[in-house]
Amino acid sequence: MMKAIDSGVYSEIGELEGVILHTPGKEVENMTPTNAERALYSDILNLSVAVEEYKQLAGVLEKITPTYQVKDLLTGILEQPTIKSGLIEKICTYEQALSMKDLLLDLPADELARQLIEGVDLQKNSLTTFLSDERYALRPLHNFFFTRDASVSVYDNVLISKMANKVREREAIIMEAIFHYSDYIKSNTINPNSYYNVGAETTIEGGDVLIARDDVLIIGNSARTTTQGVDFIINQLKQKKDKRYVVVQQLPGEPESFIHLDMVFTLLNKDACMVYEPLIMKLNRYSTILISLDNGEVVSIEKKDNLISCLKELGMDLKPIPCGGSSDIWTQEREQWHSGANFFAIAPGKVMGYARNVYTMEEMNNNGYEIIKANDVIDNKVNLADYEKYVIAIGGSELARGGGGARCMTMPVKRKAVNW
Numbered sequence: 134m135m136k137a138i139d140s141g142v143y144s145e146i147g148e149l150e151g152v153i154l155h156t157p158g159k160e161v162e163n164m165t166p167t168n169a170e171r172a173l174y175s176d177i178l179n180l181s182v183a184v185e186e187y188k189q190l191a192g193v194l195e196k197i198t199p200t201y202q203v204k205d206l207l208t209g210i211l212e213q214p215t216i217k218s219g220l221i222e223k224i225c226t227y228e229q230a231l232s233m234k235d236l237l238l239d240l241p242a243d244e245l246a247r248q249l250i251e252g253v254d255l256q257k258n259s260l261t262t263f264l265s266d267e268r269y270a271l272r273p274l275h276n277f278f279f280t281r282d283a284s285v286s287v288y289d290n291v292l293i294s295k296m297a298n299k300v301r302e303r304e305a306i307i308m309e310a311i312f313h314y315s316d317y318i319k320s321n322t323i324n325p326n327s328y329y330n331v332g333a334e335t336t337i338e339g340g341d342v343l344i345a346r347d348d349v350l351i352i353g354n355s356a357r358t359t360t361q362g363v364d365f366i367i368n369q370l371k372q373k374k375d376k377r378y379v380v381v382q383q384l385p386g387e388p389e390s391f392i393h394l395d396m397v398f399t400l401l402n403k404d405a406c407m408v409y410e411p412l413i414m415k416l417n418r419y420s421t422i423l424i425s426l427d428n429g430e431v432v433s434i435e436k437k438d439n440l441i442s443c444l445k446e447l448g449m450d451l452k453p454i455p456c457g458g459s460s461d462i463w464t465q466e467r468e469q470w471h472s473g474a475n476f477f478a479i480a481p482g483k484v485m486g487y488a489r490n491v492y493t494m495e496e497m498n499n500n501g502y503e504i505i506k507a508n509d510v511i512d513n514k515v516n517l518a519d520y521e522k523y524v525i526a527i528g529g530s531e532l533a534r535g536g537g538g539a540r541c542m543t544m545p546v547k548r549k550a551v552n553w
């Protein structure tokens with residue numbers, strides 16, 4: 134039985150009290166090498182292997198915190214006829230598939246939830262559809278297991294993302310419906326789509342939004358989150374009236390492993406963070422910009438030397454731990470590519486990441502983090518309470534091919550306050 138909770142996230146590292154997950158399903162295999170790119174994949178995945186790896190992530194999280202599966206939450210809201218018809222109407226209008234409406238309305242809630250995620254088949258009942266290479270009237274949500282991206286808990290709200298790519302837009306529509314109607318998760322939402330003055334150039338994805346502290350957000354300005362997207366968030370923060378800081382880190386548009394800030398920078402503890410050194414620490418053309426707000430206004434915007442020194446100025450003294458270790462740039466690049474910097478904190482100093490990135494793991498270990506196998510936690514072979522700092526290492530040979538890691542695959546809805 135799922136426990137009902139209110140959302141509230143005021144840091145990246147506060148003890149986790151609830152997280153939204155999505156176990157990858159057929160949608161990750163519903164593509165071919167030729168159309169993998171439009172699915173935003175760099176390779177195709179094997180579902181049975183990916184699921185085994187995913188069980189390690191979910192199995193650990195289920196032991197320590199309430200977890201919520203997107204499909205269960207979605208099925209739950211679709212049981213109500215008005216919500217079901219409203220959501221079908223919205224999705225079909227958005228995706229220009231109004232002819233599918235009646236068929237979808239006839240499906241029971243759980244089957245509808247499944248099809249909305251795995252894809253709705255194109256009816257081959259006209260010459261046009263018969264001759265079409267397309268298999269789906271509503272395309273599969275290949276990337277939904279990266280639950281971090283389509284919505285993001287920011288303080289007492291959930292921000293509904295404005296996805297940069299059409300293939301991911303339905304994820305955000307579904308998440309908004311869940312936050313509006315679910316009996317299990319209660320939250321106010323902010324949706325840029327519902328502002329008349331927000332245009333197509335405004336895009337924001339959760340992988341770029343990091344909550345460093347109650348008053349500090351770090352936002353990636355990336356291929357997925359535009360400057361207009363960052364400005365949208367700043368405008369929302371103006372309503373808070375107190376002192377706030379937004380640190381913006383620019384990211385390269387390619388390769389695709391740089392899509393989000395969390396691919397090059399994640400918070401690990403009150404005093405440590407994971408960095409992809411070449412981008413975060415070395416001199417390069419990607420700026421760090423500090424925007425200070427007070428009394429509902431932007432009081433200054435200034436370029437800073439780098440993210441680490443800027444955070445230090447704001448009173449957050451973080452030791453950067455290099456992804457891939459510090460000695461070899463090739464190793465750094467290889468491990469960053471496979472989401473080596475993408476750590477998920479379940480509490481300060483207690484994080485999860487991919488076992489495959491062995492140099493990164495070694496570096497974490499050198500910094501005092503015990504490396505613990507996920508299956509040992511699941512099988513009760515270790516007692517996490519015995520360790521103050523650790524990395525729970527999960528299998529990630531197949532999952533990493535989807536283009537993300539532990540942080541991308543988790544959408545925290547509630548965390549305890551950090552005792553700074």
Ligand SMILES: NC(=[NH2+])NCCC[C@H](N)C(=O)O
Binds near residue numbers: 279281395536
């Ligand atoms: N927060 C993240 N880094 N998410 C990774 C998402 C990867 C996914 N294939 C995409 O391109 O959208």
